[in-house]
Amino acid sequence: MSIENIEEPKITASIKKVDVDLYIPEQATSTSSKKETASNRAEENKEQQGRSNHWEVRTDEQAYAYLPKTESEIENRYGKRIDLVELTDKPVGRSMFINDNPQVGTNPDRNKQHGFFFTADNCIGCHACESACSEKNDNPAHLAFRSVGYVEGGSYPDYKRMNISMACNHCDDPVCLKGCPTRAYTKHAEYGAVLQDPETCFGCGYCTWVCPYNAPQLDPVKGLVSKCNMCVDRLEVGLKPACVSACVGNALDFGVIENTPENREQCKTAIPGFPSPEITHPNIRFQQTKTLPDELTRTDNTPVKYHKDSQGHYQPVVDQKVGKQKHWNLQKLNSRENPLVLFTLLAQAALGTFIIPFLGALAGIEVFEVFTGSNFFLPLVLLSIVLMSLGLFMSVTHLGKPFRFYRGFNNLRYSPMSREGFGLAMFSASLGVTSLLLLPSNTWVISSINQLIGVDLVNLVTGVTLRPWVLGSGGFATLAGLAGLYYMNQCYQIKARPFWNHWQTVTSFVGNSLSLGAMVCGVVLLISIGAEGAGFSDALQILGLVFVLGQMIEAVGLIGHNMMLNRSENEGGAAHYVQCTTFGKTYLLRNYLLGFNLFMGCGLLMTSQVQNVSESITVAVWLSLSLVNIVTAVIGRALFYNLVIPTTMPGAFFWKNKGFEQHARDVGLADNPTCGVAPLAH
Incomplete structure (x- = not known):
């Protein structure tokens, strides 16, 4: 699919400014950079003047927060070009106007498809990625662009849980972009990011239906959809997304797609609990090497579990969690x-x-x-x-x-x-x-x-036949109705x-x-x-x-x-x-x-x-x-x-769990906004 650049959204990022001079090291490869003298820092800051300032980089930014500089493949495993310049008619080096800033980022790989890399073996389920994402985007308690869910299985003493951190995967074939009637979505040649403009959205929620990964989030309070924006403001200055930088277990990584990070041995397209990548060709890769039980269950109330087939792949099966008794409800x-x-x-x-x-x-x-x-x-x-x-x-x-409502006709294509x-x-x-x-x-x-005007109109309309016109308009109505x-x-x-x-x-x-x-x-x-x-x-x-x-x-x-x-x-x-x-x-x-x-x-x-x-x-x-x-x-x-x-994606016991949400509404817990359960209506 060609890169769509229709009705460019206004890209905003919730950024907490730090009153320090701009500091963007050419390459952060070791912790020794943290021990630079004040004079060296000042000299480097002076060299960076005039460069992109979408994000005022902290002087104590850790080395792992910077994007690596590596050679990239020509195509990804789905046959799509990684260098996206050839797929767009837009000029190279254009501004993304992040926070209305006209400057162009300094990232040398800004026109290549980027993606997340998740190592399930390392994730400890601390939710630091969720917190960092929500803090940066100023999300309310009931909304999260990145979520951590769980699948688990086995029996004591060999009981195992696998955590899954998931956000938008900025897919090669974004069904949200095609499904959105208002054209609020755009897939950019810059980083291959699928961005959504809440100001164009009218809150139908159709994108939340078609996305297999629960990436677009409908806020029933504001009546709008928003989602992960790949932290493009951070990418513009060479920093990884906020969720990746906050990961304490080194489970999340980020970079040009198909580049396996250091100290990783796998680059898979799916893990247990992840929907089929064939639906959208998502730009996320996985590593999961630890042995897992043959059957894994979800901790939320969704009656689905995952069973390992003869090829070693986990497939969804029905989990009869509530028995077989019939109810009215x-x-x-x-x-x-x-x-x-x-x-x-x-x-x-x-x-x-x-x-x-x-x-x-x-x-x-x-x-x-x-x-x-x-x-x-x-x-x-x-x-x-x-x-x-x-x-x-x-x-x-x-x-x-x-x-x-009138924006619903924007995406007839x-x-x-x-x-x-x-x-x-x-x-x-x-x-x-x-x-x-x-x-x-x-x-x-x-x-x-x-009777109203006292004029005999019968003679005036006698002999006037509109039957052919009635048949024409009625025929068009029939065709339009059947098309609808x-x-x-x-x-x-x-x-x-x-x-x-x-x-x-x-x-x-x-x-x-x-x-x-x-x-x-x-x-x-x-x-x-x-x-x-x-x-x-x-x-x-x-x-x-x-x-x-x-x-x-x-x-x-x-x-x-x-x-x-x-x-x-x-x-x-x-x-x-x-x-x-x-x-x-x-x-x-x-x-x-x-x-x-x-x-x-x-x-x-x-x-x-x-x-x-x-x-x-x-x-x-x-x-x-x-x-x-x-x-x-x-x-x-x-x-x-x-x-x-x-x-x-699988949810947690409390978070992203429809059963808990209903329980919270039944007992009144949902009345507390910090509970993270939104009202039903919007």
């Missing part, structure tokens, strides 16, 4: 994603409500042809606009900065979220045009205007979230569009037919068929999803385990309701063939079935958002 269906539950369902209902009768009329189905030519078609179009507008409004309320929003916005706009074109042919509207639905599905085809990354997602979205659309359209259509004194049977038969088709599509997807996840031993299988235990009874209820909908829908189809069935009874059954379908859809979509388990 209906209260846990309430989550931060509630606006997205409503957004997706309302948008899909709006799409189905308009597209079903419109395509039916184009297909020559008499009932729909009559309906689209009647006065009731305009109210249906307006109802679709209302449903879509409510859905889009709910999606905006999910943002941390709702008034920046890459982001499926941008394309989804654009498609649905075009659908709404086209329906608006369609409703305007329908006004002259709607006798209710013309009659109302006649397609990219809505693409938003959830995320490698870092296996529970979503399945064709069941598209069957759910399409199935709900058909069933909910048939439900809403059916109510309007039945009112229309009843007002005109026509029979219900033909309309109910067609809409009932569409309803049953939607339920069948969703059922087939759920069956396939269940079969696949029952065989999966990854995070998707772990999410299914939670679905069958923590939410087991709720999951069964949704499935039973879906079966009930299918059964009653088929029964409705059969009763529509019987001539002597009361129409009022038929309408009552249809309305009851619609209500049950709404409950089914809401439960299913809430489970969809609550169950997903990402391929994220």
